[in-house]
Amino acid sequence: MRDFSNDHRWLSLNTATVRKQGDLAQIVDACAKHGIRAIDPWRDQVATIGLDRAAKVIKDAGIELTGYCRGGMFTADESHRNEARDDNRRCVDEAKALGAPCIVLVVGGLPQYSRPGSAPSKNIVNARAQVDDAIAEMMEYAKQANMPLAIEPLHPAYAADRACVNTTEQALDICDRLDPNRLGMLGVALDVYHIWWDPELLPQIARAGKDRLMAFHVCDWLVPTKDILNDRGMMGDGVIDIKSVRSAVEAQGFAGYSEIEIFSQNWWDRPMDEVLQVCIERHKTVV
Numbered sequence: 001m002r003d004f005s006n007d008h009r010w011l012s013l014n015t016a017t018v019r020k021q022g023d024l025a026q027i028v029d030a031c032a033k034h035g036i037r038a039i040d041p042w043r044d045q046v047a048t049i050g051l052d053r054a055a056k057v058i059k060d061a062g063i064e065l066t067g068y069c070r071g072g073m074f075t076a077d078e079s080h081r082n083e084a085r086d087d088n089r090r091c092v093d094e095a096k097a098l099g100a101p102c103i104v105l106v107v108g109g110l111p112q113y114s115r116p117g118s119a120p121s122k123n124i125v126n127a128r129a130q131v132d133d134a135i136a137e138m139m140e141y142a143k144q145a146n147m148p149l150a151i152e153p154l155h156p157a158y159a160a161d162r163a164c165v166n167t168t169e170q171a172l173d174i175c176d177r178l179d180p181n182r183l184g185m186l187g188v189a190l191d192v193y194h195i196w197w198d199p200e201l202l203p204q205i206a207r208a209g210k211d212r213l214m215a216f217h218v219c220d221w222l223v224p225t226k227d228i229l230n231d232r233g234m235m236g237d238g239v240i241d242i243k244s245v246r247s248a249v250e251a252q253g254f255a256g257y258s259e260i261e262i263f264s265q266n267w268w269d270r271p272m273d274e275v276l277q278v279c280i281e282r283h284k285t286v287v
């Protein structure tokens with residue numbers, strides 16, 4: 001496993017971590033100042049400053065991307081499916097313009113939560129079938145842009161409203177169905193917050209192999225977690241053995257960035273410089 005204790009050259013910042021403290025241009029500035037070499041921006045942050053300006057500030061700062069957040073939210077009733085498809089095609093175009101290495105997919109839960117306005121449904125089996133079909137469709141468009149798609153399995157607590165793909169195994173099953181020849185266009189984004197509890201995690205990481213491991217996200221699981229969405233912990237403040245998970249993905253040959261992604265009111269309330277300093281310190285000591 002790589003030694004992160006001396007520097008933070010393999011730290012990437014998911015820009016949602018400091019989204020309340022500044023816009024994307026300000027975040028890029030702060031990252032450059034702190035020697036952070038990579039980010040994973042969100043679509044709404046890009047839209048706020050405009051795609052062209054976002055691409056320019058990232059390029060001018062010499063900062064790499066570790067992904068683009070996010071595509072997906074595929075599940076919809078019949079009348080909202082075209083909207084979902086078109087939205088995801090725009091996401092591919094944006095990711096291409098920004099030079100992202102992949103799009104992170106949060107696939108959607110039940111239609112009424114993923115695509116508001118959709119007719120209510122309790123059929124999660126059908127939602128999961130829709131996800132397969134929609135990823136297959138998006139892949140056709142993404143392939144033309146040579147843009148890989150990384151499915152992020154989400155903790156089962158999000159099955160209703162954010163993602164009905166809830167385990168690494170389930171995400172890899174989709175990869176195997178839609179990309180049986182491992183052409184490098186479909187893989188997984190593994191986020192320790194969502195997967196740390198899974199007894200099947202280590203064998204599934206081995207099953208994924210290097211070509212399916214497209215992104216690695218870190219934060220921590222606090223006990224108690226007061227808000228499943230916005231109470232993620234800073235690495236080292238919770239119960240996840242982050243190093244053991246990183247060791248497992250690196251044993252498969254993953255040699256990319258560890259991307260820090262913390263949705264937390266606690267950390268949004270602090271100055272950006274302070275948050276980045278703590279991120280760097282914890283990256284060296286507990287990631």
Ligand code: ZN
Pocket residue numbers: 152190191217261
């Ligand atoms: Zn994540």
